[in-house]
Amino acid sequence: MKYNLQKIGGIAAIVEALAYITGFTVLIFLLTPENAETLSNADKLQFLLNNRMLFQIWMLIIYVIFGISLVVLVSAITERLKNHSIANTKIAAVFGYIWAAMVIASGMIAYVGLDTVAEIYLTNKEQATTIWLTIDAIHNGIGGGVEVVGGLWVLLISWTAIKCGEFQKTLNYVGFLVGIAGVLTAVPGLSALGAVFGLLQIIWFAWIGVFLLRHP
Numbered sequence: 001m002k003y004n005l006q007k008i009g010g011i012a013a014i015v016e017a018l019a020y021i022t023g024f025t026v027l028i029f030l031l032t033p034e035n036a037e038t039l040s041n042a043d044k045l046q047f048l049l050n051n052r053m054l055f056q057i058w059m060l061i062i063y064v065i066f067g068i069s070l071v072v073l074v075s076a077i078t079e080r081l082k083n084h085s086i087a088n089t090k091i092a093a094v095f096g097y098i099w100a101a102m103v104i105a106s107g108m109i110a111y112v113g114l115d116t117v118a119e120i121y122l123t124n125k126e127q128a129t130t131i132w133l134t135i136d137a138i139h140n141g142i143g144g145g146v147e148v149v150g151g152l153w154v155l156l157i158s159w160t161a162i163k164c165g166e167f168q169k170t171l172n173y174v175g176f177l178v179g180i181a182g183v184l185t186a187v188p189g190l191s192a193l194g195a196v197f198g199l200l201q202i203i204w205f206a207w208i209g210v211f212l213l214r215h216p
Contacts, residue, residue: 006216009076012069013209019069020202023062030054042129049118056111063107063143070100073205076212077157084164092156099150106143109135147197151182154204171207178204 031054033039033047048055074096081089113135121128158175161167181197184190 005076005079006212009073010209010212010216012072012076013205013212015069016066016073017202017205017209019062019066020198020205023058024198026054026058031058041133042125045117045121045129045132048114048132049121052114052118055114059107059111063103063110067100067104067107070103071097073208074100074153077208080212081157081160081164081166084166085160088156088160092153092160095149095153095156099153102149103143106139109142110139113139145191145194146185147182147194148186151179151185151197153179154201155179155183167208167211171204171211174200174204174207 031048031051033044036044039047074093078089078093078096081092113132117128117132117135120131154175156179158172158179162169162172162176178197178200181193181200185194185197
């Protein structure tokens with residue numbers, strides 16, 4: 001059973017890396033309008049409504065599927081580390097599961113919220129824009145704008161793994177950088193580190209996924 005969980009956890013980690021890659025690719029090439037910086041909030045909403053199906057599929061991939069896979073990975077890593085440092089592993093697991101719940105909730109809020117806004121937009125564009133800005137703020141606050149919870153999870157498990165000699169040293173150091181970047185997004189003026197957090201996590205997720213598959 002433990003062997004199977006490690007293998008499934010490895011697959012889940014690779015799925016998360018692919019979700020990140022898909023997310024960045026779709027955002028850059030398909031969901032960023034031309035001259036986005038000069039567009040009004042109403043114009044940006046119109047662009048999203050014109051691409052509503054793509055946006056909602058994107059939400060499902062980078063938030064819902066990512067969150068579900070994260071639950072599996074947290075379980076696998078918790079199982080692997082629990083005999084080394086019970087206290088650290090339990091605390092890390094709590095942050096991991098909280099992060100997964102926040103990510104899934106954030107994605108569903110944006111997914112359902114856009115449907116609601118689309119209906120209001122037909123009769124009152126200004127009200128629809130205001131509501132979407134509110135939904136977007138909630139969405140980012142829960143699972144996108146600040147990565148402190150995810151950062152703490154990666155930081156704690158990397159620290160535990162370094163102390164007990166689990167995983168590869170370089171992998172743990174990358175995880176340490178991921179965790180620090182995530183935690184620092186909570187500092188005013190450092191929210192741009194969220195992109196660093198995401199890019200480094202692609203490497204970390206793919207690496208730990210391959211490791212779990214090769215060393216279950």
